[in-house]
Amino acid sequence: MRKLLNGLAEFQERITQEERIKFANLALGQKPDALMFACSDSRVAPNIFASTDPGDLFVVRNVGNMVSPCDESGFSVGDVSEAAALEFAVNNLQVKDIIICGHSECGAMAAIYEGLKDMLHPNLRDWLKNGAEALDKFKTGITFNASLSPSNQISQLNVLTQVDHIRSYPYIERKIQSGKLQVSAWWFDIAKAKVSIYSEEHGRYLEIDRDVINYFIEKLT
Numbered sequence: 001m002r003k004l005l006n007g008l009a010e011f012q013e014r015i016t017q018e019e020r021i022k023f024a025n026l027a028l029g030q031k032p033d034a035l036m037f038a039c040s041d042s043r044v045a046p047n048i049f050a051s052t053d054p055g056d057l058f059v060v061r062n063v064g065n066m067v068s069p070c071d072e073s074g075f076s077v078g079d080v081s082e083a084a085a086l087e088f089a090v091n092n093l094q095v096k097d098i099i100i101c102g103h104s105e106c107g108a109m110a111a112i113y114e115g116l117k118d119m120l121h122p123n124l125r126d127w128l129k130n131g132a133e134a135l136d137k138f139k140t141g142i143t144f145n146a147s148l149s150p151s152n153q154i155s156q157l158n159v160l161t162q163v164d165h166i167r168s169y170p171y172i173e174r175k176i177q178s179g180k181l182q183v184s185a186w187w188f189d190i191a192k193a194k195v196s197i198y199s200e201e202h203g204r205y206l207e208i209d210r211d212v213i214n215y216f217i218e219k220l221t
């Protein structure tokens with residue numbers, strides 16, 4: 001906490017006039033480029049690895065970067081807070097992109113791999129069920145990179161599972177089909193400080209470099 005409190009003071013001492021103007025303009029409203037679902041893990045720092053500024057990303061962070069799917073009526077079958085953020089970002093802020101960002105060494109994925117039935121924390125156990133399909137896929141031998149640890153393989157599968165959950169919402173799927181919305185799957189490798197992006201065309205995650213980024217930029221509409 002000491003570091004955080006000192007950080008508050010340092011921010012005030014360091015802030016430039018240019019940054020003050022930027023924040024004053026941001027107070028008038030937000031128009032983020034994307035909605036991102038990322039893990040609560042303290043080592044995942046989307047603003048740093050995506051070089052974004054305040055105002056660029058509308059972010060939901062939770063344990064395991066997950067979104068509960070919806071039922072036939074379009075209502076979330078789990079915690080509605082993610083679904084609420086989805087509705088607000090897509091319908092009010094009109095973001096054109098949604099990103100699910102998973103990461104390596106995710107404690108949530110390790111817990112899913114180890115098995116939830118012995119987990120003592122009831123809320124956590126219930127929440128992590130949102131990642132159950134990723135474990136099922138892993139158990140049937142599906143993987144994007146067999147050289148990764150089991151929980152990292154599950155983590156990569158989980159990101160795609162959450163993309164499916166988001167697409168279960170009819171208004172989301174309609175927007176995707178009409179080309180007004182795109183859902184991307186990112187995976188952050190903490191040790192390498194590198195993001196991989198899932199490519200439908202390649203059927204796997206592509207570790208980013210300038211060429212890979214140019215490939216994804218060219219595919220933007």
Ligand SMILES: [Zn+2]
Nearest residue numbers: 039041106107
């Ligand atoms: Zn995590």
